[in-house]
Amino acid sequence: MAVYGQVILLGMMLFVIGGACVLIRRNLIMILIGVEIMLNAAGIVFIAASLRWGALDGQAFVIFIMAVAAAEVAVGLALIVYCQGRSGSINADTYNTLKG
């Protein structure tokens, strides 16, 4: 079986990939996808830790992560669609009238 650290590292790498997606892409939908990847990475770490410590708490947490992800996606996509309907753009950097 795999070593614990390797699973954590896998989670960490996924997290960084998600972060990179958030950082590089300007499409609001892609940024949201990046966040989803980060949440998913946390799920992997939780499940690995759950196995490592022999307790089910970590697995229970993953359920909540899924709930949070679903709620965030629902609100986020609604917000994105609504913004796009108003200003016709899903490029994150076009939303820059407030600054200074």
Place this chain on the structure above:
Amino acid sequence: MKPILLLLMLFPLLGGLFSALFGRRVSRWTVERVACAGVILSFIMALIAFDSSGGKHQIITFFTWFQVADFSVLMDVRFDPLAAFMALTVTFVSSLIHIYSVGYMKHDEGYVRYFCYLNLFVFSMLVITLADNLVFLFLGWEGVGFCSYGLIGFWYKDMKNASAGRKAFLLTRIGDVAFGIAIGLFFLIFNSLSITYINGHADILTPGTMTLFGLLLLWAAAGKSAQLPLSVWLPDAMAGPTPVSALIHAATMVTAGVYLLMRLFPVFSGSATAMAFIAVAGTLTAFYGACAALMQGDIKRVLAYSTISQLGYMFLAVGAGNITAGMFHLVTHAFFKALLFLAAGCVIHALHEEQNIFRMGKKLRLALPGVYWPFLAGAAALSALPPTAGFFSKDEILISTFLHAGIFYKFLWFIAILTAALTALYTFRLFFIVFTGESLYYEEESEKSVEKPPPNMIATLWPLGVLAIFAGLLNLPAGWGGGGWLSEYFLNIPGAAHHGEIPHSVENGMAIASAVIGIFGIICAWFLYGPKGLLRRPDLPGAWGGLFDLLREAFYLDWLYRRYIAWPFEKMADILWNRVDREGIDRGLYSFANTFMLFSQILREWTSGRLSGYLFMLFMGLTVILCLLAINFSIL
């Protein structure tokens, strides 16, 4: 006792709040009555408290303001004979001034603001008088400053008045800085801010610290009490309504500085240097004020410089280590200076806001006998003629200065007694020019009629007149058959202990000397400024003119301030304000402030409004935090 003291302080506050909140809704009559009632009730409470305390020390905690760890600010008052006497004086004089104000402000539209400030002023003064905690006291100290700022600049629409208010505010603020530092030091050393505690543990201070405290407190008091070199605001502060001048200059605000010194006397009394400094500052101020008063042409400015001079005497008393004499003079001065100001107010009122003394004359004596006689009483007291109140109080200061160890004090005594002669001279100069002879400006004579002031203004002069003459009975020296009641009463006050028995020869000699000098001054005044006086004119020709100008401009102190202190500051502010003048004088300070703004602008650019930048900073911050943690944990 607690409810009485609470009420003593609360009545003026409630009066002020009433004016502030409901003043516009209710009639003028109500505002006036409520304001007066607030102060008069407070006076009654002061009487009751004075009576029931019986000269004992009492510390009463109203409530804890706030307590943070080991630092607590208690709203507690210290009701000792000094405070009792001061409270009595303050409330009494203030009550009369309030009643007087009703008449004086009859035609002014800003009466609500006026009475609100006036009441709050009395409240703040009572806080200074009674507070035991220095932070509490400081609040009153600032409150007095704020109210005086509002009152001096009361007719703020006139630029000159507003700037006079600002000047008073700024100069007293300079003094407050020293007070603030002193409070900080007190806390550092004593870990307490209670005056009682500090006075009780003053013996742990080294002489050096005592000197430091003495100088800081002197600096603080000099700001409030208009001593050299912070004296210039007081003459300008005449811009306010005359009752305000009476309140600020006679009874309350300016005495706060002296009172502070008396209150904290044990803290610096052990340091001869500090005492000498205080005595010198007082003496010089007394002399300076008397000289400057000699040549003023404005009735209120004469009185203002006279106040500066008399406050100098009080400082001298503190410096000579006799705070009983200081307090005694403070009280008698409160009576006769309030009297003089209020009488001056009547005169000004009668002549339709005329303040130039050379436009007055014997017509006033004929038209206003009710003002003439009290004014004479006040002038006699100010000139320290026997047997008026001023005579006894000033005499006591002179005696204790004379008897103080060191040849140095003999010299101070000499200046002080010289000043006494000058005092008599300028007082009666004022009196003769205002009430005798002819006005120097004949041509306008016919246009101006003398208007009789309302009776409640005149009426307030009489009790003050009586007190100006008879208040000396409070502390009649043994040589005059008195028991020195005030000295007995103050026996327990730290620093008020007797200096042993005063030799009768000194006592009598001093009394005779000062009486002679006073009378000599008056005779000189008669010849110089009487109806046929030699110098009865607003200016002098020739070589004497320079001296005259020097005195009239009060040794050009104002000018010096403007030239060497105010001007650079104004310039700096100017530069900072309109950036056009950026090539101006103080580049260093300018670029300092500019650096802030530049940083600010740069940081503003940071918030670029672009989400990608924000997200970048979010992850950047995460990385930096992780790096920091890694360094702390030394795995990097």
Place this chain on the structure above:
Amino acid sequence: MQSDWIVILPHLFLAGGGLLIFCIGAFWKNRPDGTLFITALLSAGAAAVEALAFSGSGTPFAGMVSGDSFSRFFIALFCGISVITLLFSRRYALHRRFSGDEFYGLILFATLGMALAAGATHWAILFLGVELLSISLYILIAIHKSSQAANEAGIKYFIMGSAASAILLFGIAILYASTGEMGIVESLNAPDSRNPLFLLGLGMVITGFGFKISLVPFHLWTPDVYQGAPAPVAGFLSTGSKIAMVAALLRIVTGASPPVWEVIAPVIWTLAALTIIVGNLTALVQDHIKRLLAYSSIAQMGYLLMALLASRGDGAGASAVIFYSVIYAFMDLGAFGAVSLVSLGEPMARADRDSLTAYRGLGYEYPFAGALLAVSLLSLAGLPPTGGFIGKFALFQAAIGADYMAIAVIGIIGAIISIYYYIKVIAVLYMRPTRVPTPHTFPGFSGPVACASIFALIVLMGILPGSLLEVIAVILS
């Protein structure tokens, strides 16, 4: 078991009130706005009363929420914040036509989220509380649909907030991975809570928290969002959500074991110093009042963090943090509330009255709102006799007492700088107006009631802070 339920009774009131509001909104024809408003007020008020009156004990539900007086105090505070927000937003929302079941219900759910986050003893509850709060706020910020700025603010807060939540969550995952404990304090004190993996998680958790309470360098969203959001919501955001996180952070800081603390204290120190400096400096050049308040709130969080550093000692720090949180809540709500009151009369009703030039002479036009704004700003500046003075005094006292001299000096310098921009606003408020002002009065009761209560609270805490400090001492003992 019964005491378990008493502990979550305030939560139940908030949740039940929210659900009731949505039910009324869904099933009642012509949604009765007044009823919705009253229901929201009553639920929040009842929750506050419940939190203060009944003392549950222990940590029910397998150690997930705490029923101690600390969390009950904060729940009452959050309910108070939401009540005042509701009062300020009543007319505002009607005027801008976004009032309705969504607005009132979401305010209650956000309050529930704050209550959960502040009272959590379990990472899952903390995370869920934070998320409940955040998701409610995403919608609340964008709730004014005809406002372009609100729209932009909503999307910005959503993107930043969800990214920060993900970081926080990953941090929690790593903490669990390294210790195997889900309890907050347990995980911080676990036997192997000094290994590198644990620190990695803690760093991420601090970042997540840092974003939510907008510490520099995670503060960039704050001014944009505050400027775009409707003023009452901005007030709610800047007080409630931040204080909830501060309360949670206080638990973490006081609960951390000494070796862990040694490592993270310098990080918190740096964040606090940066936040104070950058917040105050950037506020200097702001010419929009909501942005200025945003930067000011950033700086205020820096002061709080400074005292948080000192809160591991004798309790002076913790007491100062709690005290200042309360004061901060009311003065910031007061400032934003005043902005919302004076924005009522804006002709287009799209944006708030925001530009500083539009505030010229406003003290004469709106005497009460102007006075409220002035007092709130004076209190934020920390001048006596307002509560802010006592609060700041306590903060600096705590920092100095715990030997954090350098940061206290930075803080004091920052506070002195800050006086400039606060006074600038007050000076503008009472400048002679360019045109003759027509004094406005506010329709209805809610605005004036909120106005008066905040005014009274700020002054009362400045004059008589003793009782509150005593209550806090009881909480901490």
Place this chain on the structure above:
Amino acid sequence: MWLYSLIFYLLAAVILSSTLLAITRRNLVHMVIYLIISFFGTGLLFFLLGAPLLAALEVIIYAGAIMVLFLFIIMTTPSEGDQEKLKGEDPTCQSCGPIRLLHTGLPILLATTLLVVAGLFIFADPEIRVALNPAMASPAVFGRFLFERYWFPVEVASFLLFVGLVGAWYLGRDGLGAGSMARVPQSEEAESENRGEA
């Protein structure tokens, strides 16, 4: 035992590569397909790590519900939806190549640094090399555990979903503001503005 390891490495490779491919796609539909592969892989990993119920949920919720939602949105968003311009191509900066490089290069540099630092933390941990023993929490056991110990957070999560629902409904419905709202007392200005909009 080596079989387990082999499967793990295989899954890890699949997850990482498909996620990397997903985030670099210009075509958002391709992105969704790669991401679904990644989530399937994650589901299998969950199964491998002893969480069969979560493995199923991962596939159903992430790969199923959430991704379908994304797909739906991508399909309905008109213009930019499927052909996202890469960053740096914003209209204000047409032809500045170095800037574009900076815009992608800096985030990649930052992400790499983050990974390196985090990797340092992970590898510095002495206890991290412990081997995981296979175990399996059956769905029944896990379900019982969840609703016995964690029912309170589950309730909170339900509120979270409810709020998400409300938010999506509020933001997604037509009209500006509470369009269907009853008459509320409002000032004349608002009335007139209302008319103007109509």
